[in-house]
Amino acid sequence: MIPQEIIRRKRDGDELDAADISSFIAALAAGQLSEGQIGAFAMAVWFKGMSRAEIVALTLAMADSGDRLQWADIDRPIADKHSTGGVGDNVSLMLAPIAAACGLAVPMISGRGLGHTGGTLDKLESIPGYIITPDANLFHKVVKEAGCAIIGQTGTLAPADGRLYAVRDVTATVDSIPLITASILSKKLAAGLETLVLDVKVGNGAFMADRGQAEILAQSLVEVANGAGVKTSALITDMNQPLADSAGNAVEMRNCLDFLAGRKKDTRLETVVLAFAAEMLVKSGIAASSDEAETKARRALSSGKAAEVFARMVSMLGGPADLIENPDRYLARAPIEKPVPAARSGWLAACDARGIGVSVIDLGGGRRHPADRIDHRVGFSELLPLGTRVNAGEPIALVHAADEAAAERAATALATHYRITEDRPELTPVIAGLV
Structure with missing residues (x-):
């Protein structure tokens, strides 16, 4: 060759x-x-x-480049979810423990930030002691005993994808349907899944800004995965604004803890988390209908069972056992926190979600080169959702920065990423379709 x-x-x-x-x-x-x-x-x-045959061959080759996980001793359906990447997208952090609390086993292999989008692993690394690459025995033990484990690719799991993934991030080749399909599914096939639900983002903060392209990607993922023997569906979700009210690493982890503790209700984020929980439970046979599945998911949240699962997972993977109760003890804060004032009075009508993601990188919360170190403290919190009425000078977000100059730059940039109008905007639904 x-x-x-x-x-x-x-x-x-x-x-x-x-x-x-x-x-x-x-x-x-x-x-x-x-x-x-x-x-x-x-x-x-x-x-x-690439043709469909080439994509299948690439996916299988990358899945076969390392070990394949086995779960024969776990008497639960083996399921997972994966997102194509967005800004303020921390769904996985809440979804995995909810699904586990409802009876699924969730061995979630996640990735780092890619391009302007945040990475689940980078968020988890804001937790002191959390082991993102445990050995196979510990990974298996956590999935079996806690119900879920969110980790990164080990050197033995689809190792070819790990190297290709890092190169794509810095060569402007992230938004390729064949490469996205093979990257996502090679890890999922190697993880030994029975069912998989995919979150295909569409909008100005997604790699697929066009709805048609997002549907093509969703179809590619679903067809290749089902053809490989994993029961798979995909939800197409809106990414024309950050999904959570935070964008960064530690700030998104705080958002996750607030969500699990019941302090983040009736949001777009909740809608997406519960929709994916329902799809996972129905796909795995835990629930007969979406309504029944959503009821189970809500009960897992309100009872505190999902929070208990998350806490156990964190503890078993080396993190603090009392993270949910005492987040301020463990999650570092940036030294500078600066409000971003609205430039004028009116309605928050639109935003450049990709620009917000780039601003997080500029603060030090993402990578320009594969070897870059991340400042987990920085980012944005208290981001107001589109459709909010604001007065001139009212905060639309809070910048978390390492120094005053960086905070000033980020605040100025963030203000330019929002459009404020006199008329109330018509917003697109957060769940755009099912494949």
Whole structure:
């Protein structure tokens, strides 16, 4: 196998056969390809695309590049959820313990921030002591005893995807349907899932800004996953504004803890979390209908059972046992907190969600290069949702920054990301469709 020949053929629009794809991915996993070659392959795929057969071959090759997990001794349906990435999207943090509290086993393999979007692992790393890459025995133990475990890719689980994922982040090749499909599903196939629910984001803060493209991606994911034997569906959700009222790492973790403690109700975030919980429970046979499933999910929240599951997972993975009760003891705060005033009176009518995500990176809460260190303290909180009436000078968000100059820059940038109008806007529903 000559890597540059495979790159050239894809660059020229040829369809690669499964053997060529398998050989290229095996070389990638073995560390035999340079970052230049990986980036060139990703860019060729971005420009030329892949057939369904190529996507299947790429997905299977990456899934087979490492170990496949087994759950034979767990007497629960094995299920998971994955998001294509958004801003203020911390659904997984609440959803996994809710689903586990309702009777599912959730081995959730998550990722770091990608492009302008936040990463579940980066948020979890704001918890002191939390082990995001436990060994296989501990991972299995936590899933079995707590009901869920949210971790990162270990070196033995789809390792080829781990390296490709990092290169995509810094080569402007994130928003490729074949690469997104293979990246997501290779990890899910390797995780030994029985059912999977996907959150395909659409809007100016998503990788798929166009509804048609989002539907194509959802269809690709669902078809490839079902074809590989994992019962899969996808919800298309709106990402034209941050999903939570926070964007960052520790600030989103605080949002998660408030949600599990019952302090974040009647929000767009709650709508999405409960919709995915219902879909997971119905897909796995725990509930017969969406209404029954949502009732179960709400009961898991209101009873405190979901919070107990989350607390146990955190404790078993090295974090503090009393995180939910004492978040201020463990989650670091940025030294500067600065309100962002509304530029004028009126209605918050629209925002640049992608721009907000980029502003988090500018604060130090994301990466420009794979090796960059993240400042988990920084970001935005108390973001007002679109459709809110504001007065000039009233805070529309709170900036968390490492110093005064960074706070001032971020506050100025954030204000420009919102459009305020005299007329009340018509907002799009947060759940846009089901595939």
